[in-house]
Amino acid sequence: MQEVIIGKEGTQKFPINNSRVSRQHAKITVSDSGQWTLEDLNSTNGTYIIDDNDELVQIKKVSITEFTRVVLADQTSMGFTFFAQHVVEDDPQNYKAEFQYVLRIHDKALKEKAEIDAKIQKKNMMRFLPGIISAVIGLLLTLLLPFNQKVYGVAVTALFTALLQVIINIYLGKDSKLKDFSNKYSNKLTCPCCSKPLSEIEFKNQMCSRCKAHA
Ligand SMILES: [Zn+2]
Structure with a gap:
């Protein structure tokens, strides 16, 4: 012991x-x-x-x-x-073992960040949705409604677009994953010797620029 x-x-x-x-x-x-x-x-x-x-x-x-x-x-x-x-x-x-440990955490963090970014990008594509759906509905209404009622088609389309936009914005607004992410790692991606938060360049060089601890 x-x-x-x-x-x-x-x-x-x-x-x-x-x-x-x-x-x-x-x-x-x-x-x-x-x-x-x-x-x-x-x-x-x-x-x-x-x-x-x-x-x-x-x-x-x-x-x-x-x-x-x-x-x-x-x-x-x-x-x-x-x-x-x-x-x-x-x-x-000698901070080698500890520095290597922080580097592994950093790798894991980068992977997680890439996954979150991909998800956010996918969600952002949905912002185009109201425009596209409304264009289709508008086109159909314009084609199908008799001439003297076409004006209602415009109104219905406008109302529908606004509604859809609100729903999608509420849905997209819920995303706090990126914030959770930075909370999860802010204390861990620091120099094992002097506790300075390490930058991407320092991770690349595998060395703390302040105290020179390295992997
Ligand atoms: Zn340091």
Whole structure:
């Protein structure tokens, strides 16, 4: 079993000097069978994890995985954010495994984004629908109605078009998938070392431009 106390005076191999982190803030235990546990050591400002929904959750004692993001105090520079895995890393300057993990999340995010975009594009095609249907109805009414009633055909077509447009706009307006998407990933696509949100260029270079951590 392996046990690491994390804090300003912890037993982790890397220094933590961030002001809101307690001297002995939290403890990570890795059992012989590879079970990871995170426990808060009654820290002043609390211990959090970023859960599967990308939300910050305060914990007392939980099971985690090696790639759980742990937040001591908060996500600012006064707190400290790291991957659990980093406490067993022999070389604290080495962020390779964590960076590769973030790259995998990024790949997954891109795929999901492409699927959402395709769906939205499909839905947007429906905006043409009222125009097309109305044109057909208008044409039929104009052809079929006797001469002195053709004016009603125009009115019915106009009314129908307006109605259809309202219905379709209500239907299309419901789409919030893109917003859900950015909520789901905003906390996860960040540098494993300095927590800076990574840009597409940084993902392409597989390196953080601020702290130079890389895959
Ligand atoms: Zn960085």
